[in-house]
Amino acid sequence: xxxxxxxxxxxxxxxxxxxxxxxxxxxxxxxxxxxxxxxxxxxxxxxxxxxxxxxxxxxxxxxxxxxxxxxxxxxxxxxxxxxxxxxxxxxxxxxxxxxxxxxxxxxxxxxxxxxxxxxxxxxxxxxxxxxxxxxxxxxxxxxxxxxxxxxxxxxxxxxxxxxxxxxxxxxxxxxxxxxxxxxxxxxxxxxxxxxxxxxxxxxxxxxxxxxxxxxxxxxxxxxxxxxxxxxxxxxxxxxxxxxxxxxxxxxxxxxxxxxxxxxxxxxxxxxxxxxxxxxxxxxxxxxxxxxxxxxxxxxxxxxxxxxxxxxxxxxxxxxxxxxxxxxxxxxxxxxxxxxxxxxxxxxxxxxxxxxxxxxxxxxxxxxxxxxxxxxxxxxxxxxxxxxxxxxxxxxxxxxxxxxxxxxxxxxxxxxxxxxxxxxxxxxxxxxxxxxxxxxxxxxxxxxxxxxxxxxxxxxxxxxxxxxxxxxxxxxxxxxxxxxxxxxxxxxxxxxxxxxxxxxxxxxxxxxxxxxxxx
Amino acid sequence: xxxxxxxxxxxxxxxxxxxxxxxxxxxxxxxxxxxxxxxxxxxxxxxxxxxxxxxxxxxxxxxxxxxxxxxxxxxxxxxxxxxxxxxxxxxxxxxxxxxxxxxxxxxxxxxxxxxxxxxxxxxxxxxxxxxxxxxxxxxxxxxxxxxxxxxxxxxxxxxxxxxxxxxxxxxxxxxxxxxxxxxxxxxxxxxxxxxxxxxxxxxxxxxxxxxxxxxxxxxxxxxxxxxxxxxxxxxxxxxxxxxxxxxxxxxxxxxxxxxxxxxxxxxxxxxxxxxxxxxxxxxxxxxxxxxxxxxxxxxxxxxxxxxxxxxxxx
Numbered sequence: 001x002x003x004x005x006x007x008x009x010x011x012x013x014x015x016x017x018x019x020x021x022x023x024x025x026x027x028x029x030x031x032x033x034x035x036x037x038x039x040x041x042x043x044x045x046x047x048x049x050x051x052x053x054x055x056x057x058x059x060x061x062x063x064x065x066x067x068x069x070x071x072x073x074x075x076x077x078x079x080x081x082x083x084x085x086x087x088x089x090x091x092x093x094x095x096x097x098x099x100x101x102x103x104x105x106x107x108x109x110x111x112x113x114x115x116x117x118x119x120x121x122x123x124x125x126x127x128x129x130x131x132x133x134x135x136x137x138x139x140x141x142x143x144x145x146x147x148x149x150x151x152x153x154x155x156x157x158x159x160x161x162x163x164x165x166x167x168x169x170x171x172x173x174x175x176x177x178x179x180x181x182x183x184x185x186x187x188x189x190x191x192x193x194x195x196x197x198x199x200x201x202x203x204x205x206x207x208x209x210x211x212x213x214x215x216x217x218x219x220x221x222x223x224x225x226x227x228x229x230x231x232x233x234x235x236x237x238x239x240x241x242x243x244x245x246x247x248x249x250x251x252x253x254x255x256x257x258x259x260x261x262x263x264x265x266x267x268x269x270x271x272x273x274x275x276x277x278x279x280x281x282x283x284x285x286x287x288x289x290x291x292x293x294x295x296x297x298x299x300x301x302x303x304x305x306x307x308x309x310x311x312x313x314x315x316x317x318x319x320x321x322x323x324x325x326x327x328x329x330x331x332x333x334x335x336x337x338x339x340x341x342x343x344x345x346x347x348x349x350x351x352x353x354x355x356x357x358x359x360x361x362x363x364x365x366x367x368x369x370x371x372x373x374x375x376x377x378x379x380x381x382x383x384x385x386x387x388x389x390x391x392x393x394x395x396x397x398x399x400x401x402x403x404x405x406x407x408x409x410x411x412x413x414x415x416x417x418x419x420x421x422x423x424x425x426x427x428x429x430x431x432x433x434x435x436x437x438x439x440x441x442x443x444x445x446x447x448x449x450x451x452x453x454x455x456x457x458x459x460x461x462x463x464x465x466x467x468x469x470x471x472x473x474x475x476x477x478x479x480x481x482x483x484x485x486x487x488x489x490x491x492x493x494x495x496x497x498x499x500x501x502x503x504x505x506x507x508x509x510x511x512x513x514x515x516x517x518x
Numbered sequence: 519x520x521x522x523x524x525x526x527x528x529x530x531x532x533x534x535x536x537x538x539x540x541x542x543x544x545x546x547x548x549x550x551x552x553x554x555x556x557x558x559x560x561x562x563x564x565x566x567x568x569x570x571x572x573x574x575x576x577x578x579x580x581x582x583x584x585x586x587x588x589x590x591x592x593x594x595x596x597x598x599x600x601x602x603x604x605x606x607x608x609x610x611x612x613x614x615x616x617x618x619x620x621x622x623x624x625x626x627x628x629x630x631x632x633x634x635x636x637x638x639x640x641x642x643x644x645x646x647x648x649x650x651x652x653x654x655x656x657x658x659x660x661x662x663x664x665x666x667x668x669x670x671x672x673x674x675x676x677x678x679x680x681x682x683x684x685x686x687x688x689x690x691x692x693x694x695x696x697x698x699x700x701x702x703x704x705x706x707x708x709x710x711x712x713x714x715x716x717x718x719x720x721x722x723x724x725x726x727x728x729x730x731x732x733x734x735x736x737x738x739x740x741x742x743x744x745x746x747x748x749x750x751x752x753x754x755x756x757x758x759x760x761x762x763x764x765x766x767x768x769x770x771x772x773x774x775x776x777x778x779x780x781x782x783x784x785x786x787x788x789x790x791x792x793x794x795x796x797x798x799x800x801x802x803x804x805x806x807x808x809x810x811x812x813x814x815x816x817x818x819x820x821x822x823x824x825x826x827x828x829x830x831x832x
Binding site: 034037040041047049120121123125127128133134168185200201202203204237238239240241243244245247248250251253254400401402403405406407408409418420421423432440442 | 548549550551554555556557558559560561562563564565568569572600601602603608611612667670671674675678681682683684685777778779780782786787790793795
C-alpha cells in the first residue's frame, strides 16, 4: 500500500469515526414541539390539517418529495422514467427500506396504497389531482416486479409528480396492515424515521425513533434527502393559546414553537430564543366579487387596486417582516421574478378618477372578514381606511370563520378579506382562482383566456415555458384585477437556546429529523 | 324518597328531549359546513358532496334527527365528524379532566367562602367585613383567563415552580399530575370564592337579623356557638343552592380555563367542535351538559333537608 493510499484510508476512517461520534453527541432524549391544535387523525392525507401533516410527515413517506428549492426529488423511489410521451411513469424503488412492522417495502405495498387513495371511498383529500378533475387521470397502477411500479395516465401532465409530492396530499406508502380487514383505518405503518407511539387526544402525540430506518442518500433537503433522527422521542403538545405557547418556550417546557406572533420576535430574541422568519406560500388577498353589479365594472376594481397601498398593508400585518406580493406566484417560488411585481400603483388620485368614470356615487361596499388568526380582520380594517381615503364607502362585516368560508365557497360577498392556504406550485394557486363562476362559485377569475393559459401551464413540465405562462397570466390579472393580492404571510417560528439543526423552509412544514439539543 | 327521586328522574326525559331538539336544530341553523371547514379553501365540490354523503349530512334534517335520536336512545351518540371517534367515550374521557378540576375547586372554594361570608356578616360594616367584601368583589371581577395567565406567569415563568403547559392524568403519575393540576384548581377556586362569599355573607346577614338569633344571644350563648349552631346551618342552605348551580354550570365545561392551561377537558372539546361544526360532538356535549345539570340539581335538592330540616323532599 502506498503512503498516499494509507493517508486516504486514514482520513476516511477518521471522517467516519468523527461523523459517528458527532452523531452520537447529537443523540437527544426528547424534543417537545408545540402545535396550535391537536391533529385530526393519523390517516395521512385523508382527514387532515396542517398539524396532522406536520406530525405524519415524520412517520410516513411517499415515492417522491419536495426538495428545499421545491423541485421534486426521489424519496422511496430511487429513480423514475417518463415514457409514452409523458403518459407512463415507471418508478424504481429504493432497496433496503422497511416498514415500521419490519416488512420490506415492495411494489405491492405501493400499488395497494395508491389504489386505496384512488378509491373514492377512502375520501383522500387529493383525489381530484389524479382523477382528471384538476390533474391527470391515473388509469392504473401496476407492479411488474417487486421493485418497479408503473403509473399509467390518460394524458401527459406537468402536475403529476408535483401533486404526488404535495405536502397536503401526503401520498404516503403504507403497509396494508394500517387498515383492518374491513378497510377501517387503524394506525399508520409507514417507512418514516419515527413511529407513532402514542396519541392522547386533545393533549399530545408522541413519536419514537424508528431503529430500522435507513436514510436516503444525501443531506436533509426539504422533505427529501437523508432524514437522521437524533431525538429518541418527539412530543407534540397541543397548545391553543399563543401567550401560553410563548411562556412554554421561555420556561423550556417546549423546545420549538412553530408559530410565534411577529410582534414577539424582539422580545424572544432578547431572551436567547432562536427565531426564524420564513416567507410562506400562503397568500393574503381581498377577494372581489366580479359578478357584483358594482364590482363587475373593471374601473371599480382598478380603482380599489389604486386605492390600496399594498406595501403598507403588508408591512403592518407582518410587523415589517414582509413586503407586498400582488401575484398568485409566491415570493419564495422559484418561478417568481420581476414580472410578477406588475400591478396598478398606489395612487388615490387615479382611484378617484376611475371612480368618477365608473359613475360611483358612494354606494356602500361590504368587506367580509373574521377575527380568525392570520390578519383577516386587521387587513380589512386597513383596506377600509384606504378605500375611504379614495372616496369608497366600504363597511366591515365581521363574521365567524365558518360563515365566511361558506360565503367564499358560494361566492356570497362583495369584498372579502381572505387568506389562501399554501400552494407550492403556481399552477395550483391559479387553479384555485380561475374558473367558471356558474359551476364553481368559489372561482374568482372567470376568464376563458386565463383558463387556456393555465391549462397550458398544467400540461407543461418545462420550467422555462411554465414561467412564461405564469408571467402572462399575471399580466392579464394585473389588467383585469379580479382579485387584490396583498402579500405572502411570513411564518415566525422559534426554538429554545439549546436546540440545534432546526431550520424552516419555504414549504412551511416543520421537520424534526436532523434536529438535536445540546 | 325513592318515588320522589324516580319522579324527578322521569322528568329529565322530556327535558332532555327538548334539549336534544333545540340543540339539533340550533346547531344546524348556524351558517357553515363541517365538510368545507375540514377541506378548507382547497375543497373540490365533488369531494365535498362525497364526504357529506359519507357522513350522512346529505339526508333531510328530520331523517338525520330521527336517526340520531334512535342511536342516542341506545347510548350511541354517534361519531365525531372531525376525527371519526365515537362521541360518548370521547366526552367521558374529557369530562374526567373537567370534572376533577371543578369538583376540587368548588370544594375548596366553598370551604373558604362559607366561613369568610359568615365572618363578614358577623362583623358587618366593620374593617374585617370591608376587607372580605373587597377581596370577594375583586376576585369576582377578575376574568378567569387573566387570573390564569397571571398565575402561569408567576409560578411557571418567574418562579419556575410549576409547569406551564400540559396535563398528566393521576392514573399515569400522581406527583406529576398534581403539579399540572394545581394552577387550574387554584384559579377556579379563587374565581368561585368571590361569588360564594357574597352569597354566604348575604344569607348570614339575613339570618343574623332573625329573632331566634337575638334570642340565642339573649340567653347568653357565646358568639361562636350562636354562629356555628344557629346561623351557619340556616345561612348555608342558599349557598348550597348556589353551589349546585355553579357545579352544574362548571361541569358543563370550563373552556377558557382549559384553553389557558392546555387541559384536554370537555369545555375545550365543545368549543373546538362548535368552531368545526362537528354536529355529533356538539349535540353530545350539550346533551351531556344538560343531563349533568339536571342530576347535580337533583342531588342538591336531595341534600337540602340535611342542611335545612324545614325542607322535606316531598
